[in-house]
Amino acid sequence: MSYDRLIFENSVPGKFAYSLPKLDVPEIDPSSLGTPIREELDLPEVSEGDLIRHYVNISTKNFSIDKGFYPLGSCTMKYNPKINENVARIPGLSKIHPYQPQSTVQGSLALLYELQEYLAEVSGMDTMTLQPAAGAQGELAGLMIIKKYHELRGDHHRTKIILPDSAHGTNPATTAMAGFELVEIPSDEDGSVDIEELKAVIDGNLAGLMLTNPNTLGLFEGHIEEVTQIIHDAGGLIYYDGANMNAIMGRARPGDMGFDVMHFNVHKTFSTPHGGGGPGAGPVGVKAFLREFLPVPLIEKEGENYVLNYDLPNSIGKVKAFYGNYGILVRTFSYISTMGGPGLREASEMAVLNANYLMERLKKTYRLPIDKLCKHEFVLSGIQAAPNVSTLDIAKRLMDFGFHPPTVYFPLIIPEAMMIEPTETESRDTLDRFMDALEAIAKEAVENPELLHNAPYTTPVRRIDEVYAAKALILTYKDMLNEKN
Amino acid sequence: MHRYIPNNGALLQEMLEKIGLSSMDDLFVDIPQELQFKGELNIPGALSEMELLEKATKLSKKNKSTDDLTCFLGGGVYDHFVPLVIDHIISRSEFYTSYTPYQPEVSQGTLQAIFEYQSLITQLTGMEVSNASMYDGSNAAIEAAFLSIASKRKSNILLVSQGVHPEVLEVIKTYCHFRQIEVRVVPLNDQGRTDLQKAQELMEAGVASIMVQNPNFFGVVEDIDSVVKFSKDHKIMSIDYVDPISLGLFEAPGDQGVDVVVADGQSLGNGMNYGGPYLGVMAMRKKDVRKMPGRVAGLSKDVDGKRAFVLTLQAREQHIRRFKATSNICSNQALNMLVASIYLNTMGKKGLREVAIQSASKAAYLKKALLETGHFENVFSGPNFKEFTLRYKGDVDALLKGLEEDGFLGGLNLNRFGRDGEILIAVTEKRSKAEMDAYVDAVRRLS
Amino acid sequence: MSNLFFTEEHEWVRVEGNKAYIGISNYAQSQLGDIVYVELPEMDDEVSVGDSVGVVESVKSASDLFTPVSGTIVEINEDLEDSPELLNEDAMANWIVAIELSEKEDLTSLMDEEDYKQFLGEDA
Incomplete structure (x- = not known):
């Protein structure tokens, strides 16, 4: 019988797991605090042993990169090096308060400054900010910079952001959040920007264009220079979504392609752990002419000293308190130092080789809508011999073979999409076994589609009733108790 | 060749052959020539584990951490105890x-x-x-x-x-x-x-x-x-x-x-x-x-x-x-x-209350002791929890610098937010009476 | 002439006197799948053609209900708050909002049932 308890169901009055020294000054009377005092604090009462067992037991119900292959397209689930965790936990680098005098944090500021230099080098941008907490916040900071740029030039009418319809959902959501209007343009059959469609929506209200390159289908936008030219000629700026940077490190740089602003997703490209959904970090790079708009403070070097520079009158302001998700940035620094310039290029080369290696064999069994040299990922669209079997069923069945499913039903422009990104850290042996599994599933799909439809069978729980979850909305333990009564 | 990248050497050649290519460059022919990055990224490394740990430790020594300095800094971030x-x-x-x-x-x-x-x-x-x-x-x-x-x-x-x-x-x-x-x-x-x-x-x-x-x-x-x-x-x-x-x-x-x-x-x-x-x-x-x-x-x-x-x-x-x-x-x-x-599960019903009581009691103790030195004035008459604002009669910067030399992160100088002469001091359950007494002594010495 | 009209957004409009009842078509509900929530507009809101007057939500999607007519919201179908599945059970019988028409000519641009069937043929 597998473990199936909530922490609340382990609670027994009187148990506790904390330890504190005795209070060594007079105890205050809570009524002196000038606010109503609660009668009861409803939190669990468990022992330390109970607590550890609880978390160890629930943890084993997770798939993780340390357990197996995660071919999630657009997510870059590469191995998370252990040394990153050690470096981030060095007391002198971690036990520091954000308001310490700058003279007492020169080591951390030096590290962050060096990281900025590395990121600028990889991207071909001129100046970086490390402040955004995640890719989506990086996008937002980037679009704010674009808006502020136009505002300062008196171009308040420039309110339109153009996006290809293959864009990641954060792009349109960020466009709204930054107060822009959205113009979506259809992609051509390769998922690339359709130049004619682009030209058709350009007008004097253009603020900018957001683009991922390689695009969400894993293909390099061959006519990127034409695109940047069109946008710049129309007075707009062009934003690079760094989600797919793992394809091109040391091979091509957004700055050289003509992009003005970009963000990195360090939890993709630079191996920082996903943590079950976060934290990430989303450093933003800009060309020199946009430096004045970056969020404050900038981390700069003055002589031998590193300083936080708040003196930037045209700055957009701040998108996050303090300086960013520092602990994650330390891991990023650790990773880049471990790889070095040539290592980063090798990572991208191997990521691309691994992807093409998979694509070449899988296209014999699975439908490959665009059969071209891919970069770090590619998109399949169902099984050739069993066109009626859904991608969802294939994904769920993969779990029984010990693999995490690929990204499914994205990008939206490919029906039954299955987006596969192997990353450079997977061995050929793993890739071969993964393809064996997908081919076995394709065979099952022909012989016994029901088998797939009811998969998975071997996971901690099987398919879940999502309609019930959305209707009943049992979101807390209290809701659960109320539902039972 | 890198330890996180398992496919190399002969294996790599075999894989390239499988997909009908002969070199790594063939994988990037779709990038227009003029956009291909030809040089080497100017990033030092690759560092071995030993070298990286040494580098990071060296950087850490240029910091003073809260292991070196007793922390009375708050302003939204607090030195509470983190259960192991x-x-x-x-x-x-x-x-x-x-x-x-x-x-x-x-x-x-x-x-x-x-x-x-x-x-x-x-x-x-x-x-x-x-x-x-x-x-x-x-x-x-x-x-x-x-x-x-x-x-x-x-x-x-x-x-x-x-x-x-x-x-x-x-x-x-x-x-x-x-x-x-x-x-x-x-x-x-x-x-x-x-x-x-x-x-x-x-x-x-x-x-x-x-x-x-x-x-x-x-x-x-x-x-x-x-x-x-x-x-x-x-x-x-x-x-x-x-x-x-x-x-x-x-x-x-x-x-x-x-x-x-x-x-x-x-x-x-x-x-x-x-x-x-x-x-x-x-x-x-x-x-x-x-x-x-x-x-x-x-x-x-x-x-x-x-x-x-x-x-x-x-x-x-x-x-x-x-x-x-x-x-x-x-x-x-x-x-x-x-x-x-x-x-929250570790502290539980009683522990979180205890952290709150201890923080508030210690903050009240320190605030009283600092006011008794005669070098401070209370800024606001409202009640405090674990943090309080005082006006220092001397030079706040000099005081904080002196406290740092004595081993304390003495508080936040509010002049950065346009409030000259004011200092924001936070106390958590981690601060002992001895630490607070030493802090007050240092303030007396420096004032 | 029939009092039932359809839009290209797969909504239906049934006109009764000066009031238009609006719902989603059977095709729309089948495309959405299990409907888990219907967001209703506020009574007495003034709306114009193309405004969102509600959201129909399934597990994996949320679609705005865009009004094809202008006017004032005079009725909302509160049964859908507790039983959104009614739209799956019988989309044509369960209206979502009723709008007091301010301009009747809005209706002229809509499809009748025959046109809609033909439109579905092309769309499907």
Whole structure:
């Protein structure tokens, strides 16, 4: 019988797991605090042993990169090096308060400054900010910079952001959040920007264009220079979504392609752990002419000293308190130092080789809508011999073979999409076994589609009733108790 | 050749042959010649484990950490004790190397952790629903403010107390600038509490909400009952930016009638880490759940009838709702959320209260002792919790520099926020009487 | 002439006197799948053609209900708040909102049932 308890169901009055020294000054009377005092604090009462067992037991119900292959397209689930965790936990680098005098944090500021230099080098941008907490916040900071740029030039009418319809959902959501209007343009059959469609929506209200390159289908936008030219000629700026940077490190740089602003997703490209959904970090790079708009403070070097520079009158302001998700940035620094310039290029080369290696064999069994040299990922669209079997069923069945499913039903422009990104850290042996599994599933799909439809069978729980979850909305333990009564 | 990249040498050649290519360059022929980066990235390395550890340790020695300096700094980030179990649990690969739980069958660990976190936060705040975390307190605050705007038609003004953390206020102003939302700052009264009479003067039809911080940035405990009454009288939302530790003692804001509770969850077991990663806490009433940004886990069952958890209400989120999503947030602070849950379960019913009592008692002890030196004046007459603002009769910078040489992070010089001569001092349960006495002695010596 | 009209957004409009009842077509509900929530507009709201007057939500999608007519919201179907599945059970019988028409000519641009069937043929 597998473990199936909530922490609340382990609670027994009187148990506790904390330890504190005795209070060594007079105890205050809570009524002196000038606010109503609660009668009861409803939190669990468990022992330390109970607590550890609880978390160890629930943890084993997770798939993780340390357990197996995660071919999630657009997510870059590469191995998370252990040394990153050690470096981030060095007391002198971690036990520091954000308001310490700058003279007492020169080591951390030096590290962050060096990281900025590395990121600028990889991207071909001129100046970086490390402040955004995640890719989506990086996008937002980037679009704010674009808006502020136009505002300062008196171009308040420039309110339109153009996006290809293959864009990641954060792009349109960020466009709204930054107060822009959205113009979506259809992609051509390769998922690339359709130049004619682009030209058709350009007008004097253009603020900018957001683009991922390689695009969400894993293909390099061959006519990127034409695109940047069109946008710049129309007075707009062009934003690079760094989600797919793992394809091109040391091979091509957004700055050289003509992009003005970009963000990195360090939890993709630079191996920082996903943590079950976060934290990430989303450093933003800009060309020199946009430096004045970056969020404050900038981390700069003055002589031998590193300083936080708040003196930037045209700055957009701040998108996050303090300086960013520092602990994650330390891991990023650790990773880049471990790889070095040539290592980063090798990572991208191997990521691309691994992807093409998979694509070449899988296209014999699975439908490959665009059969071209891919970069770090590619998109399949169902099984050739069993066109009626859904991608969802294939994904769920993969779990029984010990693999995490690929990204499914994205990008939206490919029906039954299955987006596969192997990353450079997977061995050929793993890739071969993964393809064996997908081919076995394709065979099952022909012989016994029901088998797939009811998969998975071997996971901690099987398919879940999502309609019930959305209707009943049992979101807390209290809701659960109320539902039972 | 690198240790994290397993395919090399002969293997690599074989793989290239399989796909009909002869060199790595062939993999990049689709990049136009003029865009190909020809040189070598100018990044030193690759460093071996020994070299990197040595480099990082060397950098760490250029810092002074809270192991070297006794910390009386606060201002939104506090030196509370982090129970040791936390790092053991979050160091499990199953938690920290897993992806967002979009595939629930293989993510029950993370999903259950989210469900339990939501339960703990709603119990702590007296609210009905919580999301699975925002980036930090500033982010939770601005998202709550946007939620209030979305909840009231034709609204475009926010009232934000001067007592809200200045950096949070700055984030709110930044976001609002680009959405043409006006931020009206409500000043504090002599007590250091939000001046609701002034708020009254700032009211008009377009106001969506009032946000206060409790205890506020200057350490003063706010009168939340009056803030709630003000908001109800004007039919606007009340947003309470709390210190989660204070809720070990204070009445739950949900029970006081607050509409949205937000917080920075750093205090809940997260190390200070020079400003992040922490987590943003956000909780509210169930009627508002569809306007709440961020991920949410719900209880359901699998095809065998077994209890199971799954992300729900996803149709509000960016990956489905795109331009009309409640927010653009995707990655959140999942691992920090796990930290906060472990912290609340470790401290439990009695421990969190004890942390709150100890912090408040020690803060009261130190404040009294510092005032008794005769070198300080109280700035606000309102009550304090674990932090307080004093005016120093001498040169604040010189005092803090002297204290640093004596081994103390003595407090925050508020001149950076335009308040010359004032110093903000925070005390947690970690500070002993001996440390506080030594601090007071040092102040006497330096004054 | 029939009083039932359809839009290209797969909504139906049934006109009764000066009032238009609006729902989603059977095709729309089948495309959405299990409907888990219906967001209704506020009574007495003034709306114009193309405004969103509600959201129909399934597990994996959320679709705005765009009004094809202008006027004032005079009725909302509160049964859908507790039983959104009614739209799956019988989309044509369960209206979502009723609008008091301010301009009747809005209707002229809509499809009748025959046209809609033909439109579906092309779309499907």
